[in-house]
Amino acid sequence: MEKWFVINKGADFAGIAKRFGISPVTARLIRNREVMGDEAIARYLKGGIGEFYDPHLLLDSDRLTDILVQKISEQKKIRVIGDYDIDGVMSTYILYKGITRCGGSVDFQIPDRMKDGYGINDHLIEQADEAGIDTIITCDNGIAAIGEIAHAKSLGMTVLVTDHHEVPYREITGVDGMTEREEILPPSLVIDPKQKGCPYPYKGICGAVVAYKLVQVLLKQAEKEQFITVADRKDCLAELLEFAAMATICDVMDLLDENRIIVKYGLKQMEQSKNLGLRTLIEVCGLKGQKLGNYHVGFILGPCLNATGRLDSAARAMELFLCTG
Numbered sequence: 001m002e003k004w005f006v007i008n009k010g011a012d013f014a015g016i017a018k019r020f021g022i023s024p025v026t027a028r029l030i031r032n033r034e035v036m037g038d039e040a041i042a043r044y045l046k047g048g049i050g051e052f053y054d055p056h057l058l059l060d061s062d063r064l065t066d067i068l069v070q071k072i073s074e075q076k077k078i079r080v081i082g083d084y085d086i087d088g089v090m091s092t093y094i095l096y097k098g099i100t101r102c103g104g105s106v107d108f109q110i111p112d113r114m115k116d117g118y119g120i121n122d123h124l125i126e127q128a129d130e131a132g133i134d135t136i137i138t139c140d141n142g143i144a145a146i147g148e149i150a151h152a153k154s155l156g157m158t159v160l161v162t163d164h165h166e167v168p169y170r171e172i173t174g175v176d177g178m179t180e181r182e183e184i185l186p187p188s189l190v191i192d193p194k195q196k197g198c199p200y201p202y203k204g205i206c207g208a209v210v211a212y213k214l215v216q217v218l219l220k221q222a223e224k225e226q227f228i229t230v231a232d233r234k235d236c237l238a239e240l241l242e243f244a245a246m247a248t249i250c251d252v253m254d255l256l257d258e259n260r261i262i263v264k265y266g267l268k269q270m271e272q273s274k275n276l277g278l279r280t281l282i283e284v285c286g287l288k289g290q291k292l293g294n295y296h297v298g299f300i301l302g303p304c305l306n307a308t309g310r311l312d313s314a315a316r317a318m319e320l321f322l323c324t325g
Contacts (some may be wrong), residue, residue, distance in 0.1 A: 011036070020045060033256060047261040055213035059198035064160050064189045065217045068137070069225060071158070072104040076134035080108040081120050083140045083207075084309030086302055089317045090208035090247035091139030091162070094240050096318075098215030101236045102222040110314045120145045125152045133157060140207030142186065143195075144168050149186040159188040162214055164207045167195050202257045208247030209262060212240055242270040242278070243321075249294050250302035267292045277320035281305075 009031050016027040020041060035044045043051060055061060071078055078099060082092030092108050099106040109124060116123060119141030125148060128136055135158040142149065142161035146168075149159045169181040183196050191214060193200040205213075219233040228236075245266020253259050271292050273279050282288055285300050308316040 016041065035256070044256070044260060047264070049261065049265055051258075051261060053201050053258055055216040057198075057200045058191050058193060058210070058213055058217075059195060059200070060189050061191055061214060061217050064162075064191055064214065065221050067135075067158065067160065067189065068099070068104075068218055069102075069221050069227075071135050072099065072102050072222075072227070073225070075105050077132055078104055078106040078135045078137065079128050079131070079133045080106065081124055081128075081136055081138050081141070082108065082110050083119055084110055084113045084314035085140075086250040086305050086317075087207045087247045088140040089305065089309070089314050090243045091211040093243055093318060093321050094208055094211040094215055095137060095139050095162070097240060098211075098218055098236065101232060102218060102227050108318065110309075110318065112313055113309055120148050120152075122148055122151055125155070125157075128152070128157065129155045135160065138162060139211045140164065142188075143190065143192055144186075146184065146186045149188050153187060159186075161186055161188050161190045161192070162207070162210050163190070163192045164194065164205060164210050165192070167192060202259075204254050204257070204259060206244075206247050206251040206253050208244045208251075209259070212237075212244040215240065238269060239274055242266045242273055242275075245270065246297050246302065249297045250306070252298075255294070263294065267294075267297070270297075275321055276325060277323045280323075281320065 011027070011031045013024040013027040013031070017024045019038065022045070030041060030044060035041055080092050080095045082088040089110065092110060096106060096108045109127070111117065111119065111121070111124060120136070120138055125136070136152055137160040139162045141163060143163040143165050149161070152159045168184040170184060171179050172182050174180045185195065191210060192198065193203045193205060193210065216237060219228065219236060222228045223230060223233050241262065245263045248259050248263055255263055270278065273282070281301060281304060285304065287296055287300065290296070305317045308314050
């Protein structure tokens with residue numbers, strides 16, 4: 001039999017409740033989630049879009065964006081390679097739409113669960129080579145694909161990696177005799193908040209949020225290059241936020257810090273989504289006109305999308321979101 005224990009972490013719950021207009025029970029719950037200090041509590045309860053972290057803090061996001069902008073301006077063929085779960089599909093959609101909005105020559109490929117397995121592999125790389133792809137950008141995968149990326153580079157392709165998974169490492173003995181971890185990164189530019197030296201303040205974001213952050217940097221650069229207007233940039237980011245929120249919920253990320261704000265505003269955006277496929281899915285699931293919450297996304301909408309990658313191909317979910325009528 002499992003034994004359940006009540007967590008009793010100390011704090012002035014009555015004082016917190018009074019200052020923030022919440023119940024002492026809610027104050028205790030917040031403290032149990034390691035949210036401490038008035039600033040952190042205010043962010044937890046009332047955080048707004050203006051409190052998103054600066055996407056430029058992702059290590060090498062500017063360098064990677066510079067490469068993408070150059071490839072877009074030269075009309076090089078770019079392929080986004082994601083994964084077959086919801087986070088992979090949403091990441092793929094976000095990058096595809098962001099690059100498309102900037103005028104890039106871009107397509108996408110989502111691995112088949114049975115034929116390809118997880119993430120990028122030699123088969124997908126060879127297919128890209130045959131299709132004349134110049135640049136591959138991964139999302140929600142790639143951080144451990146050292147051999148595969150080396151193979152793509154040997155064929156003359158540029159490879160850019162966006163991921164959120166732990167970075168592989170080897171243990172080495174330092175000069176002081178202490179055991180240290182040495183990261184084993186793929187031979188490419190990498191954006192991953194978990195890599196050593198990345199100053200991004202919150203490491204617990206999913207692959208789709210990493211992709212969203214990259215698109216924020218890309219669109220800003222594209223605006224400077226006059227590929228798009230200010231209105232284009234704002235509209236695109238507003239439309240993509242709901243997909244970042246859905247991935248955050250369905251990839252079971254902690255709803256703390258920035259994730260909480262992304263989900264809060266992403267759900268509001270979802271209720272009035274401009275995406276025909278997502279609106280239709282919401283309607284078919286009997287949720288049209290309802291106030292959407294984490295439960296609706298995690299246990300109703302999400303499983304419908306996850307099923308595509310397990311029963312057939314997750315590319316069907318992409319097709320749904322790309323429908324225009």
